[in-house]
Amino acid sequence: MSIRRCEILLLEPREEVVFQLQDLLSGGNGMVRTLQWVALAPHLDAPVVVSAHQREILGTLSPSQWVEPGDSIATVEEIAALIDCGLVLESVAVGPGRDHQLREQRLRESYWHPLGAILHAFTRWDNVDAVKNTEDSGTVTATSMREVLGPPPLMTVPAAEEHSFSLPDSEQNAFDSLLLRRATCRNFDDSRPLTTDLFSRMLRRVFAAQAQVKVSDDLVFFKKNSPSGGGLHPMEAYLMIQQVEGITPGLYRYLADSHRLLPLPTPDQGLRDFIMESVGQQHWFANAHCLVAMVPRFDRTFWKYRRHAKGYRVVTLEAGHLSQTLYLSATDLGLGAFVTGAINEKHLERGFGLDPIQQGALAVCGFGWRSTRMLTAELDPLEQVWERAD
Known part of the structure; x- marks a missing residue:
C-alpha cells in the first residue's frame, strides 16, 4: 500500500x-x-x-x-x-x-483552484435560520442596525468638489423607467396562481438558450440573455414551483437547451417546509410562486479555466447577471422578484441530489404576483411600487 x-x-x-x-x-x-x-x-x-x-x-x-x-x-x-x-x-x-x-x-x-474550492466548501450553510440570527443580533430594522453596528462606510468617498464636474442629464426613456421600478419583492400574493404563459416567458427570458454555435458534435456554445465567463453558461435552474397554472407543485430541473421541465422527487418534509429551510426561514420569500436555485456546473467552467484563480469568481458573477435579468423581466411583466444568498446550500444539495464538488447552489431567486398589501417592509425610495400612505 x-x-x-x-x-x-x-x-x-x-x-x-x-x-x-x-x-x-x-x-x-x-x-x-x-x-x-x-x-x-x-x-x-x-x-x-x-x-x-x-x-x-x-x-x-x-x-x-x-x-x-x-x-x-x-x-x-x-x-x-x-x-x-x-x-x-x-x-x-x-x-x-x-x-x-x-x-x-x-x-x-474537476480542476478547482485550491482557494476557490476551500471558499466554496466551507461557506455553505446547513440548518441555519437567517431570520433568528438577525433577531438575535438586534439588527432587524434599519434603525436597530444603526444602533448596533454604528454608521456604515459612506457610499461615495468624499472628493474635492473643485476637481469634479457635472455630467449632462438625458431624457428618460422606457428602459430608464423600467430600471427605476425594479425593487426586491418581499410580499407575494399567494391567493392566485401564476399563469403558465408568464411562467414560461420568465424562464425563457432568464435561463433559456436563445441560440447556439456548434463547433463540433461535443462542443456547442449557447447564447443566453446574460453574459457568462468564457461563454460557457454553467448555471442551471432548479425550480421549487408552488403556484403555477397547469403544473403540479414540486421540484423541477429546467432544461435550458430545450425549454422543458424535468420533474424531480418530492421532498419528504413537504414542499413548503423544504422551501423555508432552503431560504433560511425567510418567510417573506417563501410565498413566491416559483423559486429558483441557481446551480452552477463547476466542471463546465473549469473545463476551460483549469485551476484558474478567477474561475470561481466568474461563476459567482454569473449568478448576479442572471438575477438582474430576472428582476428586469419580472418588472416588465408586472411581477415581483427577489434574490437571496442567505440559503442553506447543503439542504438544497440533498434535496436536488447535487454533488457539491461539481455542482452547488449559489443563490435562490424567485418571482410571482406582488401582494396588494406591504406586510413586510420593502426598500422603495422612489415610490415606484408602493405609494406612500397618508
Whole structure:
C-alpha cells in the first residue's frame, strides 16, 4: 500500500474562546482561549482538528507522488489516523468508510483552484435560520442596525468638489423607467396562481438558450440573455414551483437547451417546509410562486479555466447577471422578484441530489404576483411600487 496527501489542503491556526465559571472565580476574566490547528480539505464535510505533529506529517507528504508509509516521519498508527479522517489517501482499492477517497478523486478531476474550492466548501450553510440570527443580533430594522453596528462606510468617498464636474442629464426613456421600478419583492400574493404563459416567458427570458454555435458534435456554445465567463453558461435552474397554472407543485430541473421541465422527487418534509429551510426561514420569500436555485456546473467552467484563480469568481458573477435579468423581466411583466444568498446550500444539495464538488447552489431567486398589501417592509425610495400612505 502506498500513500499520498489530499491535493487541496489548508492548515489554519484557530483560537477557540469559551466561558468557564471556574476561571472567573479564580481571578480570571472567565474567557479561556485554546489554540489549535484545523485542516480544511474541500472533499471533506467539515474541518478536521490536527495536532502539531500531524501538521508536520502532512507537510512531508506529496499530494501527487505515491510513497511507502515507511518513507514518512510518521508511525503506522499516525498514518492510519490521517487516512481515517480523509487527509491521507491510499493507493489500494477504496473500501468501507473510504467515501472521502472517491470525493477527493472527483475534486482532482474537476480542476478547482485550491482557494476557490476551500471558499466554496466551507461557506455553505446547513440548518441555519437567517431570520433568528438577525433577531438575535438586534439588527432587524434599519434603525436597530444603526444602533448596533454604528454608521456604515459612506457610499461615495468624499472628493474635492473643485476637481469634479457635472455630467449632462438625458431624457428618460422606457428602459430608464423600467430600471427605476425594479425593487426586491418581499410580499407575494399567494391567493392566485401564476399563469403558465408568464411562467414560461420568465424562464425563457432568464435561463433559456436563445441560440447556439456548434463547433463540433461535443462542443456547442449557447447564447443566453446574460453574459457568462468564457461563454460557457454553467448555471442551471432548479425550480421549487408552488403556484403555477397547469403544473403540479414540486421540484423541477429546467432544461435550458430545450425549454422543458424535468420533474424531480418530492421532498419528504413537504414542499413548503423544504422551501423555508432552503431560504433560511425567510418567510417573506417563501410565498413566491416559483423559486429558483441557481446551480452552477463547476466542471463546465473549469473545463476551460483549469485551476484558474478567477474561475470561481466568474461563476459567482454569473449568478448576479442572471438575477438582474430576472428582476428586469419580472418588472416588465408586472411581477415581483427577489434574490437571496442567505440559503442553506447543503439542504438544497440533498434535496436536488447535487454533488457539491461539481455542482452547488449559489443563490435562490424567485418571482410571482406582488401582494396588494406591504406586510413586510420593502426598500422603495422612489415610490415606484408602493405609494406612500397618508
